[in-house]
Amino acid sequence: MSPTPPLRQDERPLPVESSDGQAQTHLGKGSRVEGKLTFEGSVRIDGQVEGEVQAQDTVIVGESAVVSAQLIANTLIIKGKVSGDITARKRVELRAPAKLVGNITTPSLVIQEGVVFEGHCSMGSAEAKSDKTDKKVATIFPKEARVSSEATK
DSSP, rough: OOOOOOOOGGGGGGBBTTTTBBBBBEOTTTEEEEEEEEEESSSEEOOEEEEEEESSEEEETTTTEEEEEEEEEEEEEESEEEEEEEEEEEEEOOOOOEEEOOEEEEEEEEOOOTTTTEEEEESSSSHHHHOSSSSOOOOOOOHHHHHHHHHHH
């Protein structure tokens, strides 16, 4: 039996470590889970998940993952397909070729080139957003629309 060839850099799995450096839970490529999942540490998802995922540390959605769920964690790193709202207490990273259809609430957001994001983003802590009762709305108009409306005055 020949030795397994080493993985290329782009094929290597992302590490799943908590802030204390310990490896945590992994839902593999062939797994399918439905319901509410709660993790005390970090979790890496490479399979299919439907429902809700909460983690005290990091949630990593691998490139092969298909997730239809609300995600809540300290840090979210997404490379796969996610449909649902996501909330991170610290940071969200959308890495190519991720596709996210849903809303983001986080104080820090990184989106790589090649990512598809369809939804709204609220920057700030999740706790601060839930305490606010008044909502501010900003509207952005294309430059052409603004020029044409000024020309009619």
